[in-house]
Amino acid sequence: MTRRLTRWQAFGVALLMLGSACTFGAEDTGGPDGGGTAAPDEPVTLRIWTHQNKSFNQGLKDLAAEYEAANPNVTLEFDTFDYDSYIQTLQTALPAGTEADILQMFGTWTCSYADNLSPVPADISSLADAQSAFFEAPIGGYTCDDALYGFPQEFNIEYGATLLNTATADAAGVDASAGWASWDEFMADAKTLTETRDGVITRTGYHFTSADALVYSFFSLILQGGGQFLADDGASFTIDTPEAREAIALMQSMVDEGIIDPELFNDTANWVGDCYFEEACAMGLVGPWVVPEYSTDFPEVAAATEYVALPTLSGTPDFVADSGWGLTVSANSPAQNVAWDFVRFMTLDPVNAAAWNTATGTLPALKTNGEGTAQQELIADYPHFEAWFPILEHGQYVGNLPDRDLLWYEIAYPHLLSVLQGGESVEDALAAMESEANDTFR
Amino acid sequence: MASATIEGPERKHRFFGGRQGAQRRFVAAVLSPALAYMAVFLLLPIGWAFVLAFFDFSPRRTGSPFLGLGLDNPFVGLEHFTRMFDFSKTAPLEVRQFHTALKVTLLFAFIVVPLNLAITLPLAAMVESVRGRWKVLYRTVFFLPVLTSAVGVAIIWLFVLHPQRGLLNGVISRVTGRFTATAWTTDPDLLFLGVPIALFAIIVAYLWQDIGFNLVIFIAALQAIPDSVKDAARVDGASAWQTFRYITLPLLKPTILLASVLTMISAFQVFDLFQVMTMGGPGDQTRALSLDIYESAFRYQRMGWAAAVSVVLFLLVFTISIVQSRFLRPNWEY
Numbered sequence: 001m002t003r004r005l006t007r008w009q010a011f012g013v014a015l016l017m018l019g020s021a022c023t024f025g026a027e028d029t030g031g032p033d034g035g036g037t038a039a040p041d042e043p044v045t046l047r048i049w050t051h052q053n054k055s056f057n058q059g060l061k062d063l064a065a066e067y068e069a070a071n072p073n074v075t076l077e078f079d080t081f082d083y084d085s086y087i088q089t090l091q092t093a094l095p096a097g098t099e100a101d102i103l104q105m106f107g108t109w110t111c112s113y114a115d116n117l118s119p120v121p122a123d124i125s126s127l128a129d130a131q132s133a134f135f136e137a138p139i140g141g142y143t144c145d146d147a148l149y150g151f152p153q154e155f156n157i158e159y160g161a162t163l164l165n166t167a168t169a170d171a172a173g174v175d176a177s178a179g180w181a182s183w184d185e186f187m188a189d190a191k192t193l194t195e196t197r198d199g200v201i202t203r204t205g206y207h208f209t210s211a212d213a214l215v216y217s218f219f220s221l222i223l224q225g226g227g228q229f230l231a232d233d234g235a236s237f238t239i240d241t242p243e244a245r246e247a248i249a250l251m252q253s254m255v256d257e258g259i260i261d262p263e264l265f266n267d268t269a270n271w272v273g274d275c276y277f278e279e280a281c282a283m284g285l286v287g288p289w290v291v292p293e294y295s296t297d298f299p300e301v302a303a304a305t306e307y308v309a310l311p312t313l314s315g316t317p318d319f320v321a322d323s324g325w326g327l328t329v330s331a332n333s334p335a336q337n338v339a340w341d342f343v344r345f346m347t348l349d350p351v352n353a354a355a356w357n358t359a360t361g362t363l364p365a366l367k368t369n370g371e372g373t374a375q376q377e378l379i380a381d382y383p384h385f386e387a388w389f390p391i392l393e394h395g396q397y398v399g400n401l402p403d404r405d406l407l408w409y410e411i412a413y414p415h416l417l418s419v420l421q422g423g424e425s426v427e428d429a430l431a432a433m434e435s436e437a438n439d440t441f442r
Numbered sequence: 443m444a445s446a447t448i449e450g451p452e453r454k455h456r457f458f459g460g461r462q463g464a465q466r467r468f469v470a471a472v473l474s475p476a477l478a479y480m481a482v483f484l485l486l487p488i489g490w491a492f493v494l495a496f497f498d499f500s501p502r503r504t505g506s507p508f509l510g511l512g513l514d515n516p517f518v519g520l521e522h523f524t525r526m527f528d529f530s531k532t533a534p535l536e537v538r539q540f541h542t543a544l545k546v547t548l549l550f551a552f553i554v555v556p557l558n559l560a561i562t563l564p565l566a567a568m569v570e571s572v573r574g575r576w577k578v579l580y581r582t583v584f585f586l587p588v589l590t591s592a593v594g595v596a597i598i599w600l601f602v603l604h605p606q607r608g609l610l611n612g613v614i615s616r617v618t619g620r621f622t623a624t625a626w627t628t629d630p631d632l633l634f635l636g637v638p639i640a641l642f643a644i645i646v647a648y649l650w651q652d653i654g655f656n657l658v659i660f661i662a663a664l665q666a667i668p669d670s671v672k673d674a675a676r677v678d679g680a681s682a683w684q685t686f687r688y689i690t691l692p693l694l695k696p697t698i699l700l701a702s703v704l705t706m707i708s709a710f711q712v713f714d715l716f717q718v719m720t721m722g723g724p725g726d727q728t729r730a731l732s733l734d735i736y737e738s739a740f741r742y743q744r745m746g747w748a749a750a751v752s753v754v755l756f757l758l759v760f761t762i763s764i765v766q767s768r769f770l771r772p773n774w775e776y
Contacts, residue, residue, distance in 0.1 A: 088501075091501040092501050095504045095505070095510065096510075112502055198620050198622075200623040201623075263625045264623055266724075267721075268627065268628050268720060268723055268724070269604070269605055269628040270606070406535075406742050410535060410539075410737075414725055414726070418630070418725055421629075423630050423725065435532070442534075
């Protein structure tokens with residue numbers, strides 16, 4: 001009896017140990033209100049988590065060194081994770097309360113983690129001040145239920161201007177560098193740039209049917225048509241609308257005109273970046289980040305590349321954008337005041353913010369860096385930014401969606417591509433998209 | 443009546459003492475790391491998956507302090523499994539994707555297994571009939587793809603099947619004299635007998651990589667059949683075909699069972715070829731269960747749902763393996 005009891009006790013202890021080892025958030029970290037304030041000159045070590053991106057991290061580290069020099073009591077330690085690991089690390093560490101003090105965050109994710117993040121202290125910035133300092137789209141992601149949880153460092157943009165291979169355009173007698181006054185003009189040039197052989201498109205005039213391009217096009221065209229796709233309260237979608245039909249009709253007309261074959265050019269076959277730099281696309285819809293990615297392997301195409309603003313449906317270049325990468329502070333950080341001071345130094349100081357944008361080749365999130373000298377300096381370093389600056393103020397944040405990737409890649413893209421490929425009617429696709437998108441709020 | 447039971451330290455001493463005890467200590471020492479490894483990295487995750495299948499669990503949400511279960515990750519009992527039987531058009535997206543994935547996986551497995559056996563068995567017989575160094579060469583050549591990374595295989599086959607620059611379309615263009623750019627892996631309208639060509643593309647890539655494995659198994663089994671049995675058949679006037687049909691094939695039954703079960707299990711688990719070659723497209727036509735589980739769990743963080751689907755996959759593989767072993771079990775041994 002005694003032995004049996006002892007075994008059961010041992011088993012129970014083992015179970016308890018296992019349970020405590022696997023416990024999420026069992027350690028008392030202070031919870032969301034458990035953050036602390038470090039005394040002004042007290043030595044402080046802050047951990048910073050970022051995803052692996054060489055230029056992003058070098059830009060951060062250069063400025064961090066400056067901050068450490070100005071604040072000798074502060075030590076900044078960086079941990080970097082590859083993109084997929086970073087997502088999973090955030091998802092498990094934040095509920096468990098084991099995250100770093102400062103977390104690099106893609107703005108669109110921020111509200112998913114808001115429960116475990118520290119709201120921006122009033123002495124750093126108010127929401128109203130931040131909304132006037134930053135462009136709407138980037139700051140939108142850091143705003144959750146009228147509270148601010150961080151600041152963006154970049155304007156993440158995918159729609160508004162197209163890659164144009166000027167060498168191909170010149171050879172085809174197309175002068176598009178001044179842009180197009182209408183979609184008809186654009187389509188005429190795109191058609192001229194399209195090449196076929198035995199009825200098969202060998203070079204598409206305009207590639208817009210990869211996943212991001214197609215979905216951003218769709219939602220941006222809805223905005224330009226005067227519609228919306230997300231209700232004001234952000235809790236439901238209305239996608240089956242006349243503006244959505246108009247958006248699809250425009251995209252369908254490009255397929256019908258033979259500018260692109262969505263079975264040959266999509267996200268899996270001839271992805272827009274590969275397609276453009278391998279010269280199977282004369283124009284392609286993808287953000288400016290793509291040029292540095294390919295310029296080493298395709299220097300001649302990169303040299304002949306220009307971004308040209310796309311025409312609009314209504315005269316104003318409204319577009320949908322995600323919120324870009326930025327910095328947030330953990331609610332569990334024992335030195336939140338120092339962490340926020342560093343975030344302020346990185347994101348709210350226009351000189352430092354511009355230095356990071358220059359180092360990383362990203363468009364600025366701060367409005368002051370999107371104009372005047374800062375803008376000119378960025379254009380001098382990155383000529384491909386020139387076409388984007390005039391439209392930044394028209395960017396609308398995509399919204400705090402329950403699952404942005406699910407909407408983008410499992411709902412909107414498959415249905416839109418299917419319509420363009422002739423596999424689904426517009427009516428069926430819009431009804432299905434609306435129903436499936438609203439299911440994501442379950 | 444006195445009890446013969448040895449209690450406590452004495453029993454322990456007997457168990458681990460002496461020559462037999464030394465052997466036991468050696469076995470325990472050798473097996474412990476492997477068993478510990480299996481317990482931590484195999485049994486624990488399997489058990490955890492079974493537990494998660496009964497919770498609406500997402501790592502994004504905050505659960506209770508105990509394993510993150512409860513609170514925002516509530517216990518839902520059999521709800522995930524009952525939802526799998528919702529065949530209405532208005533069923534949630536993940537349920538419809540599960541139905542598609544199940545269909546694709548079954549289709550893939552039931553095409554791959556017979557094709558694999560139909561190719562490897564005769565091929566093994568042919569290789570086995572070759573004499574001298576050539577046999578080693580053939581065996582090596584056919585086995586080489588098995589050693590290749592599946593991702594590498596997928597990339598090579600994508601190159602072969604590329605619409606504009608692919609070798610296959612290049613050959614077709616040469617032969618027909620007309621430029622062909624068939625989108626083998628991305629055109630949803632390309633079907634053969636109702637099966638998407640994109641799925642056939644993956645099947646071809648899979649078979650190319652996998653046949654070497656079964657080939658080696660069959661060659662080994664063929665070598666194990668005593669020559670005396672075949673000689674006796676020949677003496678009785680059996681032709682080469684009759685010897686193969688009535689002597690070799692029945693004797694290979696246990697090996698065929700092994701090969702078909704292993705191939706079936708492997709076919710149900712294929713992930714990398716689907717992920718790299720088609721990412722489940724076009725339009726979910728090649729969304730296999732393994733891909734569905736991965737996407738649900740790690741892309742969309744529906745861990746509870748993904749765990750339930752993985753339980754279904756486990757039960758499916760388990761049931762099919764049992765059925766296969768019942769049907770293919772030999773009635774005798776040699």
